[in-house]
Amino acid sequence: MPEFEARLSQVEMAHDVTEIISDGGILVAEAGTGVGKSFAYLIPALAWAIGNSEPVVISTATINLQQQIYKKDFPIVSSLFKKPAKAVVVKGRGNYLCKRRLYAAIEEDALFSDSSMKLREILEWDNGGGSGDKSDLALPDDDPIWSRVCSESDYCLSLHCPYHDKCHVIHIRLEAASAQLIIANHHVLLADLEAKRIREGIINTVLPSYQALVIDEAHALEASATSLFSETFSKRSIQRLLLRLSRHKKRIQVGILASLSKLPDIPSMLIDAARLQLENTESSADAFNAVAATCFLENESSVLVKNLSGLNRTMFLSALQNLEKEIALLVTRLGEISEAIAQELEDEESVIELRITLRSLEEMAALLAQFIKPESEPGSIFWLQVDKKNPKEPIVICSATPLDVAPILSERLFEKIRSCICTSATLTINGSFQWWRSRVGLLERGISETRLLEAGQSKSNRDLKNRLSGQTLERNSIQNPRILQKNYPSPFPYSKNAMLAIDTEATPPDSPEFQAYLNTAVAKLLKASRGRALVLFTSHKALRDTYNAVSPLLEQEGVLALRQGQKDRYSLLRTFVNDISSVLFATESFWEGVDAPGETLSLVIITRLPFRVPTDPIQSSRAAAIDARGGNSFAEMSIPEAVILFKQGFGRLIRHSQDRGVVAVLDVRILKKAYGSLFISSLPRCRLAMGALDSICRDVAEFLDNER
Ligand code: SF4
Structure with a gap:
């Protein structure tokens, strides 16, 4: 292999992946930056796929990693095998x-x-x-x-x-079925599970059958599942269904109803009745959207249905009930047409389309019914979000989101799959996998070994038990021998090349003076590092204010200041990587996935510990559920989530073994609060500089100057 260098952690991980893929089970693997985890799973996965003539699915959270595996890693890995191998990228x-x-x-x-x-x-x-x-x-x-x-x-x-024979989706599915590695993303993976479950068949799904799965970037699995398992409706989605049934332009009617009207034996009065009901449904969808749009306070973009009160609540429910009634009537009208269709016309395109649309409308009516009586669905969060892209006509999107995706993932994914590798650089909090596993259904709802024994793998289980008693594997809390969890440390010399700098006298983030402090502290740190930095924020407002205050100073020094939103993410990152001294001010997704090796990223400034906004409907509902069962949502959810994101932010710094740099933290809670130590102890061991701002700026300059 070109530029091969032996890495102990990588070899160990490859060994464990081999065992799990061959014998069955789940490996939960935290692999630090630089372990080379993609090679550690790709080589055993491909060996198994070639040897067993069965595909292995690799699922990633980001397109970047998908592309890296397909374009960079797979060609190298496949060249190691004598037999030809094929990888296919499958998208949604x-x-x-x-x-x-x-x-x-x-x-x-x-x-x-x-x-x-x-x-x-x-x-x-x-x-x-x-x-x-x-x-x-x-x-x-x-x-x-x-x-x-x-x-x-x-x-x-x-x-x-x-067009079945020439269909691109079916083509990609056939390609995937003949490939050894199928490179998908979490969304495709979960949507495929859902399609297979709902449709009780595989005709409508993209992925073929598989028994071995690698979930890379597994830290993002919960968020992907939350999004995928949410059900939504809006005026727009209703309109799309109605337009499928009937639309007219220049007085010509087209759509399913127009096609059905040309079939024999369907009374025209049934078609007319359906058209009339369609118009009623459209009007009530308009009326509902108008009412729902009034449920938001100024500057509010999302709201929980259960928090609506007074007149808002009454009007919302009344408009919703009316809409549900109209959709139910439309379903009845279409059902009457469906019943009138002669047996020999069952395969007509318009008839099949009618049945598909009817099913979608029934599903939508069922979802609306849940919104009307949310108390009957305690496992869901019912919330509204307003899309104001068109200020003249805001569109309200109504979502039902699972309160907890753990049982769903456990039942639909982990209990079904024979072999699964879950890996990421950030799964543990202070060395423990407990929290991540509890969020994705790998803790309380552990999978019994019975199924493995049924599959005649008792020897493999004994082997796994033996390994569990060894030094290197943690014994998990549910004593489930099918789940192995392990940390594969980064081979990078963090203690020599990385420094964590903390301003011990920083202004607390809840102080009204915090923004003024940020402006000063960020400017001084960037002077010390001579630019070459990524400044991470938790809010767009703080990002904007700091950028406005600091960028003129940077310009005076000839340093390019880049701000998230100026260009698309790809162009922004390319400019940042190519212009060594540039500084990027960013938030949200930039805490993860920024890969800027070398001098161009010598300093990461974490302006604030990345706690999520407590007013977010999903976040607040999940927190309330934890508190209601006697737990502590801050300790059980807010802190662990923030630690994982903090680790992601820290991980931007050292991308190669030669990289050297500083992470500066300007949130004094990391020292003053009891939970602060969890953030520090979750990082790789590195140098520590603590002191007043001017002191840590000197440390930063000195540390970075030594890089030459
Ligand atoms: S309708 Fe389905 S099978 Fe036909 S071309 Fe479209 S995606 Fe392919």
Whole structure:
């Protein structure tokens, strides 16, 4: 292998992955930066896939890692094997072109003498052998044309589709079925589980059957599951269903009802009744959206349904009940049409489309019913969010989010999978996996070994038990021999190359003087480091204020100041990496996934410990549930979440063994609060500089000057 260097942690991890993939079980592996965890799982995974003629699914949280595995790591790993191997990147359905929708859109536009250049370009691309993957098409991310032609499970006719044989989604599925490694993301992985569960079949799913899974960036699994297992509706989503049934342009009716009206034996009065009900439903969706939009206070973008009170609550429920009633009536009208359809017409495209739309409307009515009686669904958080992209017509999105995704992941994922590797650089708090495992369903709801014994693997279990009694593996709290957990330390010399600097006299973050302090402290630290820094914030306001105060000073020094939002993330990071002295001011997603090796990132300033906003509806509901059962939500949820994000922020600093740098913390709670020690003890052992601001600035300058 080119540039190969033996790393003990990597070899050890590869050994454990081999055992779990071969014998079954779950490995929870924290691998520090530089372990080379992707090689540690790719080599055993590929060996097993080739040897057993079965695919292994690799799931990542980010596209970056997906691309790195596919383009950089897999070619090297596969070259180590004599047998040829194939890897396929599988994305969510919405990334692929649906030929049926494309032809329908072109046909519809032709009917109205409209000619969309973009549709023609997409057609040419497709006819010219285009991959069907949106990323290969020069189309802006937010171009609305794509939503007219992309694949959606609710639109898919699957085996009944006239384009089935040439379908891009089916093609990628066949490709995946013949690959040894399937590189997906958490969203695809979880959506696939959901599709297989709901549809009770695999026709509509993207991933083929698999028994071995690697979840990389596993620290993000809970967030991905929270998003994926949320159900939503809005005026927009209702309109989309209604437009599928009927739409007209220039007085010509098109859509499912228009097609059905051409079939024999369907009484026109049934079609007319459905059209009338469709109009009623559309009006009530408009009315509901208008009422729901009044439920927000000024500057409020989300609200819990249970917190609505007084007139707001009464009007919201009344509009919701009316909407539910209208959708239920529409379902009845469409059901009447469905019953009138003769047996021999069952395979007609419009009939299949009717059944699919009917099912979607029934699901939507059921969701609305849950919103009307949220108390009957104690496991869900019902909340509203307002989208003000169009200030003249704000759209309210109603979501039902699981209060706890742990039981869902446990039941649908971990209990079903034979072998699973969960890995990330940030899974532990102060060396313990307890918290992460409890959040994803690998603690209380442990998986019994019975299923393994049934599968005739008693010897493997004995081996695992033996290993559990060894020095290197932690014994987990549920005494479940199927779950191994282990920390593979980073080989990087943190104690020599990294420094943690803490201002012991920093202004407390709840003080009104904190922003003024930040302006001074950030400016002084950046002077000491001569730029070359990433400044991480927990709020856009603090980011903006600090940037406005500090960037003129940086400009005077000839240092480029970059701010999140100035350009897209990719361009911003490229500029930051290429311009050595530049400084990037950022928040949110920039705490994770910024990979800027070398001198360009010599200082990370953590302006505030990254506690999540307590008013966030999901966060506050989960906290309330913990408190209600007698727990302490701050200790059980807020602190661990913040520690994991803090570790991610710290992890931006040292990306290569030669990297050298400082993480400066300007939140004095890390010293003054009892929980502060958890943040420090969760980091790799490194040098520590503590003192007043001027003192740590001198330490920073001295430490970085020694790098030459
Ligand atoms: S099978 Fe489904 S995704 Fe493929 S072209 Fe047909 S409708 Fe579209």
